Amino acid sequence: MSKLEHHGTYTPTSGVGKWIDARMPLPRLMYDSFVAYPVPRNLNYAYTFGGILSIFLVIQIVTGIVLAMHYVPDATKAFDSVEHIMRDVNSGWLMRYMHQNGAHFFFLAVYLHIFRGLYYGSYKAPRELLWILGCIIYLLMMATAFMGYVLPWGQMSFWGATVITGFFTAFPVIGVPIQELLLGGFAVGDPTLNRFFSLHYLLPFMIAGVVILHVWALHVTGQTNPTGIEVKSKTDTVPFTPYATIKDAFALILFLALYAYFVFYMPNFLGHADNYIPADPMVTPAHIVPEWYFLPFYAILRAITFDIGPITAKLGGVIAMFSAVLVLFVVPWLDTSKVRSAVYRPWYKLAFWLFVINSVFLGWLGSQPAEGVYVALAQLSTAIYFGFFLIVMPVLGLVEKPRRLPNSITEAVLERSAKTGGGSPQLGDATASADKS
């Protein structure tokens, strides 16, 4: 796509516009990035989650800044200050429910965005760095969400923090000093709450920074598209505005409608009732369960119940859990297929959907007690999770016979519309615009 990038379509008309353009051409950058920027003409709704995610980052930052005006990061006052926000602060309940449910929908959107990338092979050359930047955003999101969950200082906050920071004790020798460094004490307490609040405020801005890099990298290589074929001519693209802008906006409205339903009608559906009990270091909740978006990793953590040589079961579980996230970073090099999109890879398509089902199943296992048949199922499911990345991805690329690829995006679009009975005007349009350029 870079060969099609043609800076200079922006022409300021007003005197002020020209004055700014000669000194610091920010309007030009915005115009070239979000108005004239060419996107593949065949993007479907799976490609709208990037835009949705950026809006959710804004929602979380704005509601978060407002909540921080009323919240007190002190172990004796935190829980009460959250109740104060809910009961006394004007519209405080709305700010908090938007923030709390916003986190859930942020993760829902990011998972759909990641699955989209895996399905259409968005991570393949030359988009490896784009993919890795996305993985970094995802890691930062997980850290932010974990620390944010601790702030209300309920039972799940406290014990969730105890269990998660307890992971570090699995490492021999350095484990306990690292845990004390993170906690600022010998157990989760006031110093922990204060530093988590500080970092929970910082990390979203770091996410925003990496998002800028992510979008930058995207605009260097250009978007992928459902065919996985690179843009070859001007007829393969449409301008970002109005085409992608309107499509993103429509998808955003639908997504926000679902979000609003949760915020207004079932704000605590995705949370845990135990977190409305103030934190008590002497009483453990019967079931410590993380939020739904961590459940697959929690299941992997608990699936390792056996020692592997010098690695204890506990350390093995922690390593497996972190590996489950880190394996995403090397996906561009694990997938050996020359064909990008699952549309033209029948076996990969099947493997992908099995992987999706398995991921949801892992999440369900994470919500169940770690005993009996659940342990064996979690072990099987964990093996399938890693098998997809470490065996299916490299091997399938070598043995699979992909379907015939169309010559261009335009050809794919026209073939498709010919089949569905429409499309002849589009052929005229495409040819006409190609002639014009």
Add this chain to the structure above:
Amino acid sequence: MTDATQEPEGELPTRRDFIYVATGMMGVVGAAAAAWPFIDQMRPDAAVRAAGLPIEVDLSAIEPGGTIVVTWRSKPYFIRQLLDDEIAAADTLGEGDMKEYQPAAERIAGPDGAETRNWVIVSATCTHLGCVPNIVDNAPEGWFCPCHGSVFDMVGRILRGPAATNLPLPPYVFADESTLIVGSDQV
């Protein structure tokens, strides 16, 4: 190559190379030294460490067979006075009955010069995922973790369940007949 100032390849590094590298290294050391206070401030502070000093526990209030929970460094610890039959039950357990064998006698203590050694002082944090186990009087079973079902015996050894290791023993010492110090092994 007749130019005298031109270095032939493969010659030893010059004095100037050495100065460059040494200066760069000094910069790295300086950056690390400057970074250290920013990391060090995260460690437990003086107030937290002061609050984590050893605690004194009065044992006279505990009936034989009874258990109390004390907190040291914000974490709970069990102090249990065993009955004779409970000690006997713990002694009957062998290596095959548990995951991490340790003789019961090594986990039972008492004041110097006392007739019987019948005190058990163990961490009340389950070694699986950090829950607080419930006290049960069902010798040889002594603790049951409600979270994931780990069962510990009367002296805190893991019998079954997902936990892999025994409840750890904190440092402690008997100051006199009825006073226990938890958090230090010196009076």
